[in-house]
Amino acid sequence: MTTSSTGTTGAKPVLSGIAVSERTAHLRAETALFMRDHVLSLVSHDLRGPLNAIHSWAYVLERKLDANDPNSQRAVTGIRNGVDQQVKLLETIVDAVRAETKSLALAYAPFPLHPLLDETVEEVRSGLARARGVELTLESQLATEQLNGDRERLAAALWVMLTFAVEASAEGAAVTLATRADATRWYATVTFNQSAAALEDPLVPHLLEAFARKQAREPREAKRIAWVFALCKRVAEAHGGSFEQSDAAESETATLALHVPLSATTAT
Structure with a gap:
């Protein structure tokens, strides 16, 4: 099954114009905590x-x-x-x-993947993408697949991936979350055209820390991720999966990929 949903382009308020929900505030704090560590x-x-x-x-x-x-x-x-x-x-x-x-504690339970994706995409869309004038699209090949893992932790990882992609996108750009599953694993890939100006612009809304956005623009050593994705990497590895960040030049397509076993077990 393939589904697609898009966000709408709205006005571009300053940071104080964003009404940050309690959950968004919690996710920002979690992102900062993992980044610090x-x-x-x-x-x-x-x-x-x-x-x-x-x-x-x-x-x-x-x-x-x-x-x-x-x-x-x-x-x-x-x-x-x-x-x-x-x-x-x-x-x-x-x-x-x-x-x-x-030592990341996980609360394992089986849950359907598609509702998680819809909820997270809408959360980022309403929390930042509309204010930034960025189109957010979900391209899903999932039907009724379930994953045995920590739903809240995985939702947080997706939120960070999508939020960064929106922050790094210019007004009018598109961010896509493509997701599929095979017999054993779930794959989620975020693609966007990276813009340093969008990350730096102080006149548009931002949810991520300024120093994290600045560090994300700097060259990375081989196999190292930007600090802001620490939560994504830790959550993926705790589920026995992986997180990858591609290198991309200015205005070229960048990708963020999360892979997790459908029957996740704690990584050693």
Whole structure:
């Protein structure tokens, strides 16, 4: 079965013109929480390598320096102690803070996919797309397929994907959510034409944090996602699935893809 629904183009109010619902406010907060923990995870990972190297070179220097020179020995000891302090900070502060989303609890239950898609598309359409003058379309090949997973978490992941696509789209542009399922997996792909100006424009409504939109425009290392999609990646992986973000030049088609098993089980 193929269905299609579109949004309407409306006026373009400033940010204060958006009536943010309680659910939208909750989703914004969830997005920011996962983004914070994702950044902390990157900081922890990227700092440990250089710190380990400094620690190793300190031992090399110690063997090269004069053992009878107290100043040299104090300097090497200070280097090692400084590294140990930094590692302890990573373990006690950074790793502890991100523990909330590192082990993601899921409420498993079977649910039909199509109502979830309709609800999420309408939520983004009424919450942002109409105000931005962006057309939001659902192209579904689903019939009565069900997924055994956490409905609320998956809805949040879709919301982030669609909201970012709308934020990154110029007025009059179109955002499409295409979805299908095979015998074992559910696939959801969002496509849009990426516009840096749309993400930057302070005169149009925005729901995502300004620093997240700014970071999303920066070059990414291989296989790394923009920070704003931390929730999408974590939810997909917790269900045994995956999230992918394609690279796209200005005004070219970008894609965001979520793949989840229909009978999802907690990933190890």
